[in-house]
Amino acid sequence: MHRINLIELPMAFTDFGLSERLLKAVDALQFTQPTEVQLQAIPAALAGDDLCVTAQTGSGKTAAFLLPLLQRLQAEDKPQAATRALILLPTRELAQQTLREFSRFARFTFLKAELVTGGEGFKEQAAYLRKNPEVVIGTPGRLLEHLEAGSLLLDDVEVLVLDEADRMLDMGFAEDVLKLVAPCNKERQTLLFSATVGGAAMGRVIDQVLREPKFLRLHSVRELNPEVVQQIITSDDVAHKERQLQWLLAHEQFTKAMVFTNTRAQADRLGGVLRACKHKVYVLHGEKQHDERKEIMARFKRGEFSVLVATDVAARGLDVAELELVINFDMAHSGDEYVHRIGRTGRAGAGGLVISLICPNDWNLMSSIERYLKLRFEKRQIKELAGSYQGPKKLKASGKAVGKKKKKDKDGKKDSGKSASKTGKKPAAKRPAKPRGNDVPATVGSADGFAPPRRKPKPQE
Structure with missing residues (x-):
């Protein structure tokens, strides 16, 4: 694994050798100190290397691939070329966010980008693509539809970016990604960014898509933001969880909070429960229409309401300022999903609080996440709502009881053969069972249990 010595790296954006137009945009955004992922990825990307970067959500990795991409594209004007850069992302929300970031960094250049995701008009997107934007940002499913329809041309792609690659593969897009990569220019540069190392599917994509x-690996999934406090509160059942959630939202100090559930039905139910308690709450999940989801997130970011109840559809790609509290009403199904959920808070090194409500059905899952992340969650109790469940009881059998059990096993009928061998006596042979009632013993020599037929005596001569 290639590592870069941080001592040798530039410590300001002006040291990267970026163009004046890009530095002007960076200055307008008041970016002064590059983050660690930017310090390591930008110089390597500017050198033309293929990269596989593992970094935390909220670490500034969008700028880490956009700035080198823009630097490369503006260095040479190619008005007759088709798409010159392709950025693949797992969700529409993340694609929209990336487009906004692109617009901010490219504001003083002449480079254009188009968004291609589901939920938008196919014909309108095809018309935009015919204008040959330099950069196309989108999700694999809709991009593949345009590729198959002939409205997306990838022969001139110079830079390919796979952002949130682990999530993209977890969602089953591995085959779509490979189909989109196949027609791309073989001499392209590929930049892969992921919050986790990934599994077999990730290894397959790396082998087939990246070249040397x-x-x-700046931040492994286990290296969480130390400024984010992670707590658990034990609960007796779902109703107990609801009362604890209401108490937390009434007593914790926060500007914005997100509450995660594992199902759409639970999210809708919880939204209704909180509204009944006079909380201004909105619910976000996959069954919501695209325009509705977009409007909900815009209002949440503007601060028009303070509590968002969501499924994991909102766990990635959402950058919300002043999000100080994340509550896992349902525990995440895996360590990676847990990391992406809590990545909504504590972004860019800020602090935050994550609280997971744990009932008996959640304990083993919570313990497995602790082992995966190699940490121990801080246990907390709400005195006003203390329940009877405090975690599994540890049952230890006494040595005396175990000894008695062994002795019983030794002298019991199960070990009669062993006892007989110690006395030196052979076990008695089993006697054949006596026929009872109408049972007729089989005749010796007969094949089917019947006596052989008697031969007719020969007549005397």
């Missing part, structure tokens, strides 16, 4: 990549 440099691996930059």
